[in-house]
Amino acid sequence: MIELGFAVRPRDVAAVSARLFAAGAGAVEEREGPTLVVWVESESAAKALICAAGVEVTRRALDPSWQTEWLRHLGPVALTQRIVLQPTGNATKVPRGKRRLWFAPDQAFGDGSHATTRLAARATERLCRELSPARVLDVGTGNGVLALVAAISCRGRVLGLDVDPAALGAARKNATKNRLSDRCKFSRRPLAQVRGRFDLVLANIEAWVLLELAGDLARVTAPAGHLVLSGLLCERGDELLARLRAEGLSEVGRDEEDGWLGLVLRPSARA
Numbered sequence: 001m002i003e004l005g006f007a008v009r010p011r012d013v014a015a016v017s018a019r020l021f022a023a024g025a026g027a028v029e030e031r032e033g034p035t036l037v038v039w040v041e042s043e044s045a046a047k048a049l050i051c052a053a054g055v056e057v058t059r060r061a062l063d064p065s066w067q068t069e070w071l072r073h074l075g076p077v078a079l080t081q082r083i084v085l086q087p088t089g090n091a092t093k094v095p096r097g098k099r100r101l102w103f104a105p106d107q108a109f110g111d112g113s114h115a116t117t118r119l120a121a122r123a124t125e126r127l128c129r130e131l132s133p134a135r136v137l138d139v140g141t142g143n144g145v146l147a148l149v150a151a152i153s154c155r156g157r158v159l160g161l162d163v164d165p166a167a168l169g170a171a172r173k174n175a176t177k178n179r180l181s182d183r184c185k186f187s188r189r190p191l192a193q194v195r196g197r198f199d200l201v202l203a204n205i206e207a208w209v210l211l212e213l214a215g216d217l218a219r220v221t222a223p224a225g226h227l228v229l230s231g232l233l234c235e236r237g238d239e240l241l242a243r244l245r246a247e248g249l250s251e252v253g254r255d256e257e258d259g260w261l262g263l264v265l266r267p268s269a270r271a
């Protein structure tokens with residue numbers, strides 16, 4: 001059993017509790033601080049809750065024994081048919097014909113164990129290889145995994161955004177480890193403040209955040225560009241698609257894994 005403690009601002013207790021419940025927490029206990037404490041049984045469930053807490057969490061405290069324990073058990077993951085995501089320190093040989101991406105085991109989301117990362121990575125690799133985007137934006141970059149997938153799949157420049165400074169530190173470290181830091185930059189800038197348009201926009205974030213960001217995601221997607229979305233359960237798809245249609249985006253592709261949905265959209269005039 002894993003115990004997670006989220007230190008939140010007093011005014012955010014109700015909102016963050018609601019998000020944790022919506023993301024699958026069976027119980028949320030409020031302790032002094034205030035700290036919200038939840039218990040889960042798996043690493044992927046823990047990560048989903050950490051991600052769900054989103055911008056409202058000002059500090060997170062994980063049980064140290066859990067932190068070191070699960071990090072020690074991470075191994076290579078087949079992120080796409082071609083790309084293997086491998087933790088640094090793991091000596092497994094990559095099969096012939098596969099491309100290895102290194103990542104430092106860390107609390108930042110993106111070790112490939114969650115279906116949403118794999119869904120987004122597959123679409124990202126395919127679109128990068130087919131369309132060679134010159135500018136890629138990865139919103140909610142976590143440990144930078146999708147930004148790195150894009151960077152090894154095309155020659156374009158990639159900007160990764162995240163609200164979590166720890167995630168940005170992990171993303172920069174991983175870009176350096178993979179010798180991609182010349183083309184991958186990472187920033188805490190809110191999406192609303194990003195100017196210009198991108199040929200490929202990626203966002204693997206909780207459904208409620210995608211709904212909030214829908215207008216800005218549409219704004220930063222170039223007229224001939226593509227938007228890859230992941231992070232929502234299949235049953236939330238219609239709600240998000242309706243919102244995106246209102247922003248002028250049309251669905252042009254979808255994929256599913258373990259009940260999670262991956263979407264590809266384009267500005268409607270070009271769909």
Ligand SMILES: C[S@@+](CC[C@H](N)C(=O)[O-])C[C@H]1O[C@@H](n2cnc3c(N)ncnc32)[C@H](O)[C@@H]1O
Pocket residue numbers: 051054055109110111112116117120139140141142143144145146161162163164167190191204205206209231
């Ligand atoms: C599910 S993780 C995705 C990580 C990685 N891109 C992947 O595909 O595995 C979502 C990330 O989005 C970040 N995030 C949440 N709300 C955000 C927002 N409004 N703007 C930018 N990043 C956000 C979280 O801090 C977290 O690192």
